[in-house]
Amino acid sequence: MAEGCISFRRTRPGTKAKDFNRWPDEPFEEMDSTLAVQQYIQQTIRINPANIDLILSMPESQDEGVWKYEHLREFCMELNGLAVKLQIECYPENCSQMTATEQWIFLCAAHKTPKECPAIDYTRHTLDGAACLLNSNKYFPSRVSIKESSVAKLGSVCRRVYRIFSHAYYHHRNIFDEFENDTHLCRRFTVFVTKYNLMSKDNLIVPMNDITEMNEIDHQ
Amino acid sequence: MKVPIHQFYELKMEENSGSAPPTSALGAQNHNGGGGGQQLFGSVNVSVANNKHQQLGGGGINDVDITGDNKEQSPQYSMPGVLHFLQHEWSKFELERSQWELDRAEFQAKIAFLQGERKGQENLKLDLVRRIKMLEYALKQERAKFHKLKYGTDLSVEEGSTGETETDMTTDGGGGDTETPFSSISNITWRQGRQLLRQYLQEIGYTDTIIDVRSNRVRSLLGLNNNQDSEDTNTPALNGNESTNKKRYRHPKYPKSWFSPKKEGCNKQQPSSIAEAMILDTEAAVMANFEFLAHTDIDMEEEDNDGEDEIYDSNTDAKQNKTSIMMEDVDAEAEEVLNELNLLTEHEESIIHVDLDSNDWNSVRRGMQPDSSRRPCEESGSSLGLGELAQLTVNNDAEAAYDMSANNEEACRRSWNAKYTLRSHFDAVRALVFHPTEPVLITASDDHTLKLWNLHKTVPAKKSASLDVEPLYTFRAHTGPVLSLAMNNTGSHCFSGGLDGKIHCWTLPSANIDPYDSYDPSLLSQTLTGHTDAVWGLSMCHPRSQLLSVSADGTVKLWSPASKVPLLNNYTSELDKNPTSVDFIWDEPHKLVVAYEEACVIFDGETGQVVSRLAGDATQGVNRIVAHPILPLVITASEDRSIRFYDHRSASLAHSMVAHLDAVTSLAVDPNGLYLLSGSHDCSIRLWNMDNKTCVQEITAHRKKFDESILDVAFHPSRPFIASAGADALAKVFV
Numbered sequence: 041m042a043e044g045c046i047s048f049r050r051t052r053p054g055t056k057a058k059d060f061n062r063w064p065d066e067p068f069e070e071m072d073s074t075l076a077v078q079q080y081i082q083q084t085i086r087i088n089p090a091n092i093d094l095i096l097s098m099p100e101s102q103d104e105g106v107w108k109y110e111h112l113r114e115f116c117m118e119l120n121g122l123a124v125k126l127q128i129e130c131y132p133e134n135c136s137q138m139t140a141t142e143q144w145i146f147l148c149a150a151h152k153t154p155k156e157c158p159a160i161d162y163t164r165h166t167l168d169g170a171a172c173l174l175n176s177n178k179y180f181p182s183r184v185s186i187k188e189s190s191v192a193k194l195g196s197v198c199r200r201v202y203r204i205f206s207h208a209y210y211h212h213r214n215i216f217d218e219f220e221n222d223t224h225l226c227r228r229f230t231v232f233v234t235k236y237n238l239m240s241k242d243n244l245i246v247p248m249n250d251i252t253e254m255n256e257i258d259h260q
Numbered sequence: 261m262k263v264p265i266h267q268f269y270e271l272k273m274e275e276n277s278g279s280a281p282p283t284s285a286l287g288a289q290n291h292n293g294g295g296g297g298q299q300l301f302g303s304v305n306v307s308v309a310n311n312k313h314q315q316l317g318g319g320g321i322n323d324v325d326i327t328g329d330n331k332e333q334s335p336q337y338s339m340p341g342v343l344h345f346l347q348h349e350w351s352k353f354e355l356e357r358s359q360w361e362l363d364r365a366e367f368q369a370k371i372a373f374l375q376g377e378r379k380g381q382e383n384l385k386l387d388l389v390r391r392i393k394m395l396e397y398a399l400k401q402e403r404a405k406f407h408k409l410k411y412g413t414d415l416s417v418e419e420g421s422t423g424e425t426e427t428d429m430t431t432d433g434g435g436g437d438t439e440t441p442f443s444s445i446s447n448i449t450w451r452q453g454r455q456l457l458r459q460y461l462q463e464i465g466y467t468d469t470i471i472d473v474r475s476n477r478v479r480s481l482l483g484l485n486n487n488q489d490s491e492d493t494n495t496p497a498l499n500g501n502e503s504t505n506k507k508r509y510r511h512p513k514y515p516k517s518w519f520s521p522k523k524e525g526c527n528k529q530q531p532s533s534i535a536e537a538m539i540l541d542t543e544a545a546v547m548a549n550f551e552f553l554a555h556t557d558i559d560m561e562e563e564d565n566d567g568e569d570e571i572y573d574s575n576t577d578a579k580q581n582k583t584s585i586m587m588e589d590v591d592a593e594a595e596e597v598l599n600e601l602n603l604l605t606e607h608e609e610s611i612i613h614v615d616l617d618s619n620d621w622n623s624v625r626r627g628m629q630p631d632s633s634r635r636p637c638e639e640s641g642s643s644l645g646l647g648e649l650a651q652l653t654v655n656n657d658a659e660a661a662y663d664m665s666a667n668n669e670e671a672c673r674r675s676w677n678a679k680y681t682l683r684s685h686f687d688a689v690r691a692l693v694f695h696p697t698e699p700v701l702i703t704a705s706d707d708h709t710l711k712l713w714n715l716h717k718t719v720p721a722k723k724s725a726s727l728d729v730e731p732l733y734t735f736r737a738h739t740g741p742v743l744s745l746a747m748n749n750t751g752s753h754c755f756s757g758g759l760d761g762k763i764h765c766w767t768l769p770s771a772n773i774d775p776y777d778s779y780d781p782s783l784l785s786q787t788l789t790g791h792t793d794a795v796w797g798l799s800m801c802h803p804r805s806q807l808l809s810v811s812a813d814g815t816v817k818l819w820s821p822a823s824k825v826p827l828l829n830n831y832t833s834e835l836d837k838n839p840t841s842v843d844f845i846w847d848e849p850h851k852l853v854v855a856y857e858e859a860c861v862i863f864d865g866e867t868g869q870v871v872s873r874l875a876g877d878a879t880q881g882v883n884r885i886v887a888h889p890i891l892p893l894v895i896t897a898s899e900d901r902s903i904r905f906y907d908h909r910s911a912s913l914a915h916s917m918v919a920h921l922d923a924v925t926s927l928a929v930d931p932n933g934l935y936l937l938s939g940s941h942d943c944s945i946r947l948w949n950m951d952n953k954t955c956v957q958e959i960t961a962h963r964k965k966f967d968e969s970i971l972d973v974a975f976h977p978s979r980p981f982i983a984s985a986g987a988d989a990l991a992k993v994f995v
């Protein structure tokens with residue numbers, strides 16, 4: 041009934057997976073919901089997940105704090121997909137510590153005292169912790185304006201969740217490649233944290249050649 | 261008019277600080293007094309306030325103050341004195357006025373509260389009536405069956421008896437008419453009294469506020485009073501008394517204790533419901549006016565003459581007691597009205613009076629609140645025995661009905677308030693399901709996860725009444741949005757259907773698990789594969805531990821998750837594609853009903869045959885279908901904003917209503933089958949009375965994301981919780 045009616049952007053029960061959330065695009069200016077930024081980000085991702093420049097180009101007059109916050113929410117959400125894949129082959133027996141290159145062992149910050157969690161637990165705990173923090177009524181009570189002090193928290197979330205990419209890249213390369221091929225998520229994340237200075241370049245240890253080049257261009 | 265001298269003095273100092281000579285003692289001012297000033301002020305009246313400007317301008321005149329001479333002459337006024345007095349009075353009035361406005365707001369809130377309570381009582385009554393009718397019907401059926409078995413003939417005598425009942429009921433209706441004269445008389449006197457009061461007040465130009473406060477209250481209560489009267493009349497008429505008894509039987513019910521808390525103890529017949537207390541309060545107020553203003557005691561005297569044994573079977577002593585108490589209290593009431601009149605002369609009194617009034621209210625509430633939780637079912641025979649209920653001729657079944665009502669009482673009396681906010685999902689929450697017994701629920705989201713929540717594990721949220729709950733466990737296995745949920749009857753397992761076409765069976769971790777415990781892959785106990793497209797609906801048949809699923813691949817499947825070969829059956833309707841929702845039919849559990857894009861189809865679960873198919877405009881765009889737990893009804897929520905009720909036996913439409921402002925997405929029926937909860941993309945959830953299909957409560961619960969808002973609603977199977985899931989990534993629990 042409403043299927044013929046184009047004016048509704050909603051997915052009705054019974055919709056086939058290929059048509060899920062497949063509705064006509066809506067210009068950002070016309071989105072009047074409090075969730076407009078999320079809507080817009082998801083819409084540009086749906087159009088083409090590989091078009092990272094478009095996905096990360098912020099609409100004019102958009103609050104940058106909210107823009108970064110909503111992107112980080114989207115990253116954490118999509119990282120669930122990587123975590124599901126890791127659950128299949130990343131066991132405490134073979135990955136007893138969270139490592140990427142053998143240089144560092146990362147301690148899990150989800151506990152009262154940081155703990156040397158196995159990689160899969162680190163992954164899950166970090167995503168669960170990020171979900172709690174990013175949904176915290178204390179730090180992020182609104183999705184249309186964000187305090188500067190809360191924006192400062194985004195960097196540490198970025199650093200932690202990035203380790204999931206790096207662990208997958210260095211220890212479960214097949215999973216990483218398959219996931220990256222579908223989502224372009226690590227590439228997008230790298231561009232994102234670089235663009236908004238959320239992580240230092242030294243920590244970006246998953247090689248992304250062209251992005252590094254781009255950074256160099258940025259620096260000049 | 262008496263004006264304290266020192267007030268004058270202070271005022272003068274303030275006003276003249278710029279222009280007047282320094283004044284250190286009262287005596288020093290005496291020479292300032294001028295005869296001209298005196299004469300001028302001798303004629304000052306209330307309207308002098310208008311001249312305030314000019315006179316303040318004339319600083320010389322304003323210097324005039326009380327002198328020794330002036331004190332000897334009789335009305336001695338000075339300009340600043342009068343001004344100050346007027347200002348003083350004015351600010352006092354303002355103060356009082358704001359006080360009254362405050363009180364008025366308070367009263368209005370109380371009225372709203374009481375009306376809410378009344379609604380609750382009415383709902384309860386309707387439930388009771390409905391249940392009694394159901395039981396009566398069942399009894400009749402049983403009797404007929406018994407009769408047929410015993411005598412081999414159809415029952416005819418019993419039919420006759422029910423016919424009698426109905427004639428009883430119609431004659432009862434006559435009782436209502438005789439009531440009118442009485443109430444209209446009291447209305448008239450009440451109006452007269454009010455008119456008189458208003459006249460007095462207008463004479464001195466007093467504001468209407470005080471009258472309005474009181475009359476608003478009385479009028480709103482009186483509206484109820486009249487209704488209630490006519491309902492009450494049924495009781496004596498049914499007992500075979502003549503309608504003249506009515507006044508008398510009603511009388512001892514005035515619980516004067518509401519107005520004087522100290523007598524609460526000796527009054528045995530306390531009102532057991534809010535509504536009754538309201539009536540009593542109003543009646544008392546009316547009676548007070550009645551007596552005080554019209555001086556008619558006739559009604560009251562008459563009442564003592566009649567014997568009232570038939571109605572109040574018990575002790576006549578008590579009756580005597582009550583009457584005397586009543587009289588006393590009517591006096592108290594009259595006094596109150598007197599106080600009100602005294603206001604006209606002594607303004608200070610008014611505040612005290614209003615306080616006194618609110619004390620009454622407090623005592624009413626004090627008296628009532630503990631009662632209201634248990635009384636309705638204990639005493640429904642007498643106090644809640646409102647018209648319809650009294651008419652029913654149920655003997656043995658009455659107690660059963662009350663027992664049943666005790667369970668529902670909680671549900672129907674309350675109004676639901678948001679208490680818990682479940683925030684941890686990153687995207688729309690598509691589904692939620694409650695644990696059968698614990699205050700635990702699971703939500704499923706577009707963010708690919710399910711989360712487990714324990715409502716007893718909350719984190720205090722600042723500056724809001726609602727509590728935040730942090731999730732205990734996150735279930736990850738779906739590779740896309742999770743669309744549907746179901747839980748088994750022990751709460752040990754839950755099932756989730758996803759856009760990836762999988763149905764995962766999860767073992768629930770302990771409700772006290774550490775959220776950051778290590779990963780246990782065995783919690784994903786099983787995966788049901790078979791669907792090739794999004795699984796949009798799940799339904800669990802608890803007694804048999806069977807699971808139904810609908811998928812966008814066009815099939816409906818029946819599973820027995822514990823078995824070696826879990827897939828039991830496959831249902832397809834040749835005419836239909838794209839099933840949207842499924843449910844077991846609870847009163848005929850071998851059947852199931854499936855909502856398709858174009859029609860609703862009932863299948864025989866064992867043979868897989870289509871039993872009936874409901875098609876037409878009304879069955880298009882159904883988003884959710886649920887079966888009633890007791891009645892032979894299936895209920896649909898559809899994209900055209902409507903909720904429809906079908907009798908599945910006759911495959912006919914029983915009722916249809918436009919229920920929301922936008923597409924209805926979700927439905928839930930409470931475990932007793934009395935209430936229906938619906939959620940819609942219009943951002944609201946609505947609670948419906950299943951019996952009369954009226955909306956009991958509406959709550960705006962979620963925000964929109966694109967054109968989606970509320971995606972699922974649920975009743976807790978055994979605890980007073982309802983929940984809603986929203987596209988705004990939140991779930992909310994109401995208590």
Ligand SMILES: [Zn+2]
Pocket residue numbers: 129130131134135159160207211212
């Ligand atoms: Zn690993």
Ligand SMILES: [Zn+2]
Pocket residue numbers: 148149150151155157161162165776
């Ligand atoms: Zn950890």
